[in-house]
Amino acid sequence: AAGVIQSPRHLIKEKRETATLKCYPIPRHDTVYWYQQGPGQDPQFLISFYEKMQSDKGSIPDRFSAQQFSDYHSELNMSSLELGDSALYFCASTLLRPGNTIYFGEGSWLTVV
């Protein structure tokens, strides 16, 4: 079965640079979530989209933005990168119905040097 696809899997950027992460949800899923997981931490919710509209916002820095496109894929844009942005970024998707499971991708490792 198709899973949530994230790219790139690994990314190294310098401070103050910009990074873009991509997420391709499971086909027919209408909702995408972005999470950030620091070393040894639990995943923290950043932002979500339902039917291409932002549906919820968590602890996402102002330097970050995201959107969901007409084909339901989503991109997380991170600017003015800081060392503390180094983390594993997960995308998850679901078909927004009560009880439906949220499935996670394998994540994108961002290292800021």
Added chain:
Amino acid sequence: GESVGLHLPTLSVQEGDNSIINCAYSNSASDYFIWYKQESGKGPQFIIDIRSNMDKRQGQRVTVLLNKTVKHLSLQIAATQPGDSAVYFCAQKTSYDKVIFGPGTSLSVIP
């Protein structure tokens, strides 16, 4: 505020023994409680969930127990295998909301 937390940060069990991972939560409004397994360098993998109107649900070698009176959730893994070694997160959500994770428990299976 809402939160999900775990009693034990690490757990070591002998292969073949049963494992029990515990979790406390504070948001009584959640409709679903979920257990995820995360192996090193991988994304959280859904294991099992339980709806708030249930107190027990069984899967393959796993059982989740929900005690709403004391706001406690547990994951039982029967006949623990080396492949079960991972970090386990309990999480909660309402029907149309995001998943909120609690701190993970690292399960180490001793061969």
